[in-house]
Amino acid sequence: MGLRRVNGVLATASSWQGSRHQPRYTGDPRPGSMNAGEHLICSSSLWRHLTARRLLPWLLSGVELGDHLLEIGAGYGAATGELQTRVSRITALEYNRSAVNRLTRQFRDRGIGIVRGNASQLPFRDQVFSSTLAILVLHHLRTAELQDQVFAEAFRVLRPGGIFVCFEISHHWLHRIAHVGSIYAPVDPTTVFPRLSAAGYSDISLDTRRGAFRFKAVRP
Numbered sequence: 001m002g003l004r005r006v007n008g009v010l011a012t013a014s015s016w017q018g019s020r021h022q023p024r025y026t027g028d029p030r031p032g033s034m035n036a037g038e039h040l041i042c043s044s045s046l047w048r049h050l051t052a053r054r055l056l057p058w059l060l061s062g063v064e065l066g067d068h069l070l071e072i073g074a075g076y077g078a079a080t081g082e083l084q085t086r087v088s089r090i091t092a093l094e095y096n097r098s099a100v101n102r103l104t105r106q107f108r109d110r111g112i113g114i115v116r117g118n119a120s121q122l123p124f125r126d127q128v129f130s131s132t133l134a135i136l137v138l139h140h141l142r143t144a145e146l147q148d149q150v151f152a153e154a155f156r157v158l159r160p161g162g163i164f165v166c167f168e169i170s171h172h173w174l175h176r177i178a179h180v181g182s183i184y185a186p187v188d189p190t191t192v193f194p195r196l197s198a199a200g201y202s203d204i205s206l207d208t209r210r211g212a213f214r215f216k217a218v219r220p
């Protein structure tokens with residue numbers, strides 16, 4: 001199995017686990033695929049502003065990110081720059097090739113490691129990160145099995161005591177319409193506790209807010 005060094009981290013491929021939940025999805029099944037509306041929103045300065053001023057303060061309240069954060073599915077980097085003000089080192093993972101190129105241009109001089117890879121098969125060794133974070137990524141994984149692989153992979157790359165933080169939308173018909181031509185497999189918040197427990201996490205907490213929710217969990 002090949003190893004390469006990215007942002008001081010030896011990167012490799014890994015294994016996964018499955019589970020029983022089966023959300024539905026529509027559209028292009030390739031990892032990372034989004035429709036034009038999602039691209040427009042995720043690339044907007046409004047989303048960047050809301051992420052920095054509203055979302056991250058809520059998502060990260062009471063969270064100790066430690067010294068090395070893995071941002072999963074960084075997209076247009078709406079959170080990445082702001083996250084850099086909160087943690088000394090960031091590695092940003094993204095599957096979409098043009099997003100990776102954009103992130104590299106945007107952040108290469110700022111010491112942020114940009115890695116192309118799949119969230120369900122993280123290209124990193126075990127126990128490298130102090131925290132992992134995914135904003136609006138999980139509903140883009142086609143099946144619950146793939147989402148469970150993300151939970152397992154985030155767990156694997158966390159050091160003991162490290163924290164996994166996620167922000168997701170709840171299922172709503174408007175969200176389904178907004179994802180026509182894209183992947184839409186919303187995580188059922190009632191499944192978060194059993195699924196994260198099965199992956200080995202402890203200290204799991206979940207909060208909902210206006211059609212969305214956040215959850216946190218610790219690798220013991």
Ligand SMILES: C[S@@+](CC[C@H](N)C(=O)[O-])C[C@H]1O[C@@H](n2cnc3c(N)ncnc32)[C@H](O)[C@@H]1O
Nearest residue numbers: 031032073074075078095096118119135136140
């Ligand atoms: C809705 S966007 C959110 C982007 C960013 N987190 C934000 O809040 O602006 C979802 C991102 O996750 C990425 N993504 C989806 N599935 C992925 C996977 N399996 N591996 C890596 N990235 C993925 C997509 O390419 C896209 O950039």
